[in-house]
Amino acid sequence: MSKNYEAIKAHYAGSDNKDLAAMMAPITDRTAWTEMAGFPYAGTYVGAVAIIEGVFKRIGDEWEGYTFKLERLVDGGSTVLGIGTYSGTYKRTGRPMKARVVHVWDVEDGKVLRFEQFTDTKLVAEATG
Template identity: 35%
Template sequence: MIGARDTVRDFYDKLSKGDAPGALGLMAPDIEWTTMWHYKVDGRGPEKVAEGLFKPLMAEWSSFSLVPTEFITENETVVSLGDFTGVHRSTGKTSNARYAHVWTVRDGKITSFRQYIDTLAIAEARV
């Protein structure tokens, strides 16, 4: 079985390759997903993450990337620090926002996610 940090790295890798189904497949059936910006995941589960986050994110941003630059791991908890870069579809503005993501991984599956991001940098690209 792979470790918690490897599971989180695999998640980012799958997203960077456009493999949303693969990223969703790393999630536990009852994953809890908490964001800090205008997207809202109502309920638990990969399907709720796809509906509340992935679909609106892809609709709003013509391109985006999440690039982790550092991982801090203790037992089942992984904190990734990194950069969100995206081009807003409506405004054409680029956003560069630092983030911290807090992941919990049990038995090789992501069971929870909490996002902390520079919401001002995101908001400035939206107007």
């Protein structure tokens, strides 16, 4: 497998282990991280600090048992795809959510240039609304 694939595989392993440092290892100060329009954290965050504050910290604060279950990781060289399912319960409403998702990673020499999320935002909005 490629260095890019291995970097993203390690990111997901870090996520499974709740290890933020491992998750952020392939992220640089220039990484552009885009959460899909309609998602509660929609927008583009640049750099590790912005990504942690704008996405991961908010997920931790607002969701109970939030997980991403990776089902398939596709090595496309400089583009790696992570396919799976989000699940969790939104704390404020007590409503559960389960939604399919695809992550598109543009990676160079094991470092993430861009990340983009595609998911069913309606299913997420039903839990948060």
